[in-house]
Amino acid sequence: MTTSPPQAAAILVRGLRKTFPHGAKALDGLDLTVPAGGVHGLLGPNGSGKSTTLRTLVGLLRADGGTMRILDREVPDELTAVIDRVGVIIEEPRFFPTMSARTNLRLLGDAIGAPRERVASALDQVGLTPHAGVTVRALSLGMKQRLAIASTLLKDPDVFIFDEPTNGLDPAGIHAVRATIRTLADAGRTVLVSSHNLAEVQQMADTVSIIARGRLLHEGPVSGLIRGGARVRVRLGSGWEDGATVQRGVTALEQAGYTVQADGDALYVSHAGRAVDPSAVARELGRVDVWPSELGSESATLEDAFLALTDGAGLDRPEGSAA
Numbered sequence: 005m006t007t008s009p010p011q012a013a014a015i016l017v018r019g020l021r022k023t024f025p026h027g028a029k030a031l032d033g034l035d036l037t038v039p040a041g042g043v044h045g046l047l048g049p050n051g052s053g054k055s056t057t058l059r060t061l062v063g064l065l066r067a068d069g070g071t072m073r074i075l076d077r078e079v080p081d082e083l084t085a086v087i088d089r090v091g092v093i094i095e096e097p098r099f100f101p102t103m104s105a106r107t108n109l110r111l112l113g114d115a116i117g118a119p120r121e122r123v124a125s126a127l128d129q130v131g132l133t134p135h136a137g138v139t140v141r142a143l144s145l146g147m148k149q150r151l152a153i154a155s156t157l158l159k160d161p162d163v164f165i166f167d168e169p170t171n172g173l174d175p176a177g178i179h180a181v182r183a184t185i186r187t188l189a190d191a192g193r194t195v196l197v198s199s200h201n202l203a204e205v206q207q208m209a210d211t212v213s214i215i216a217r218g219r220l221l222h223e224g225p226v227s228g229l230i231r232g233g234a235r236v237r238v239r240l241g242s243g244w245e246d247g248a249t250v251q252r253g254v255t256a257l258e259q260a261g262y263t264v265q266a267d268g269d270a271l272y273v274s275h276a277g278r279a280v281d282p283s284a285v286a287r288e289l290g291r292v293d294v295w296p297s298e299l300g301s302e303s304a305t306l307e308d309a310f311l312a313l314t315d316g317a318g319l320d321r322p323e324g325s326a327a
């Protein structure tokens with residue numbers, strides 16, 4: 005496992021454990037460090053423990069063991085001291101369907117004692133001002149989700165915790181919610197957002213924690229992760245029609261510790277957690293008398309890095325993401 009260098013953390017989780025009564029071990033000593041400022045993606049396959057982590061952080065579930073801190077306060081013990089600085093969307097928010105977006109926010113704002121001007125500011129920050137007078141039932145799903153984000157803004161929080169906020173939205177809705185989340189982070193806030201959608205995290209997050217089976221596999225900047233997954237493309241040329249030659253090359257590379265994927269007329273050579281040097285690949289192939297027509301370095305996607313780290317376990321590929 006690799007870890008990011010120490011930096012100011014908005015959320016710090018150490019050794020979190022949770023087993024559900026009938027025996028499902030959801031969290032198995034999970035560590036999580038969310039740097040202050042920016043979007044942090046909590047990425048993992050279905051059932052990897054993302055929701056359990058977020059629900060435990062905000063006091064909806066009780067952990068069996070481990071420690072959690074939000075903005076330097078121990079939670080759940082000091083949750084009341086910090087909860088006003090945390091905006092949470094974990095379950096589907098409930099609004100009055102026959103009332104407008106603005107009226108819903110006013111009622112919510114009054115209930116928590118927020119200044120009235122926050123309503124206009126919250127609508128503005130999520131781009132809903134033009135639709136403020138529309139009844140909630142007439143809003144699209146994406147707009148409702150942005151209204152949910154606006155409702156968390158009434159407290160003017162420093163940290164946001166969103167569980168799969170783009171789930172079930174159409175592409176326009178996904179785009180708008182993603183842009184809203186980026187705006188929050190660009191204003192200096194911290195957004196922890198869970199997702200099993202690799203392309204989404206790649207586009208939205210600055211840093212990422214990849215988890216599987218309730219444990220942290222990798223944590224750090226998204227850009228570093230992608231660089232670390234850089235792979236080499238070996239173009240198969242004349243002479244490679246011979247399946248035995250291809251197999252000899254693949255076997256040599258695998259014996260040298262590489263992961264090899266065949267795709268069309270090319271082999272993609274990767275190595276979990278580190279960049280692959282094309283000349284080293286050429287050397288291994290040359291040893292078994294295999295000579296490619298072309299060798300090129302290729303930056304891998306977050307998906308490649310994810311696959312290398314999780315062995316592809318339970319990966320949910322979003323529509324339109326790189327295969």
Ligand SMILES: Nc1ncnc2c1ncn2[C@@H]1O[C@H](COP(=O)(O)OP(=O)(O)OP(=O)(O)O)[C@@H](O)[C@H]1O
Nearest residue numbers: 024028030048049050051052053054055056057200
């Ligand atoms: N209330 C519960 N009772 C029993 N088991 C649960 C409960 N909630 C979650 N689990 C189990 O705990 C494990 C982790 O689930 P969790 O919902 O945290 O994962 P996730 O990464 O959020 O998945 P998804 O992307 O599907 O929402 C799974 O095996 C799940 O079946």
